[in-house]
Amino acid sequence: MTEPSHEEPHGGSLGARLNWLRAAVLGANDGIVSTAGLVVGVAGATGDRSALLTAGLAGLLAGSMSMAAGEYVSVSTQRDSERAALALERRELLEQPEAELEELTGLLEERGLTREVARDAAVQLTQRDALRAHARVELGIDPDELTNPWHAAWASFLAFTVGALLPLLAIVLPPSDWRLPVTVVSVLLALACTGWSSARLGAAAPARAVVRNVGGGAVAMAVTYAAGSLLGAAGI
Numbered sequence: 001m002t003e004p005s006h007e008e009p010h011g012g013s014l015g016a017r018l019n020w021l022r023a024a025v026l027g028a029n030d031g032i033v034s035t036a037g038l039v040v041g042v043a044g045a046t047g048d049r050s051a052l053l054t055a056g057l058a059g060l061l062a063g064s065m066s067m068a069a070g071e072y073v074s075v076s077t078q079r080d081s082e083r084a085a086l087a088l089e090r091r092e093l094l095e096q097p098e099a100e101l102e103e104l105t106g107l108l109e110e111r112g113l114t115r116e117v118a119r120d121a122a123v124q125l126t127q128r129d130a131l132r133a134h135a136r137v138e139l140g141i142d143p144d145e146l147t148n149p150w151h152a153a154w155a156s157f158l159a160f161t162v163g164a165l166l167p168l169l170a171i172v173l174p175p176s177d178w179r180l181p182v183t184v185v186s187v188l189l190a191l192a193c194t195g196w197s198s199a200r201l202g203a204a205a206p207a208r209a210v211v212r213n214v215g216g217g218a219v220a221m222a223v224t225y226a227a228g229s230l231l232g233a234a235g236i
């Protein structure tokens with residue numbers, strides 16, 4: 001399953017919000033593909049609606065909880081290392097304020113300020129909130145906006161669930177003759193939307209992303225349907 005990336009600095013910035021949105025789209029995409037593969041595979045073996053519902057619901061819950069747990073672990077680990085970096089920074093500011101001022105000046109200079117302006121800016125930033133200045137300029141994090149692991153876990157859970165509901169409803173609601181066509185068509189359309197959105201949010205070419213995403217989903221459903229049909233025909 002796709003791990004949303006947390007490499008960019010957090011905070012209320014546009015970049016961070018786009019990162020969240022992109023992670024949500026990818027989470028929904030995972031929910032669509034894995035649940036579609038699951039229910040189409042079961043539909044290859046049996047026409048029993050309650051078997052389809054059970055398999056789809058179990059897949060939805062297993063997938064969304066696995067995504068949430070993975071996200072919780074990854075964000076917790078990241079937050080631990082951000083906190084450790086902040087604690088170290090706090091100690092350095094106490095123990096060697098002059099060296100830290102010089103370090104901040106150097107970092108601002110690297111960003112294109114002249115020596116004098118960088119020095120002035122570093123002095124002002126240090127007077128206002130030295131830790132925040134170092135956190136932002138040096139570590140690229142905002143000490144007030146560290147990602148909450150529970151929020152991240154909940155967001156992944158929801159994103160996967162929303163995606164997974166589509167193939168689940170598409171396979172159990174229509175009359176039995178319509179199940180497969182309705183599921184395949186709605187899944188491929190949804191994958192075109194998620195492929196297009198994630199490409200746009202990542203500033204990549206949408207057309208290629210749509211083709212890859214729809215192609216991947218089509219292959220997943222074809223493979224599980226073939227496997228399910230073989231098992232169903234063999235009476236296993």
Ligand SMILES: [Zn+2]
Binds near residue numbers: 092
């Ligand atoms: Zn520092």
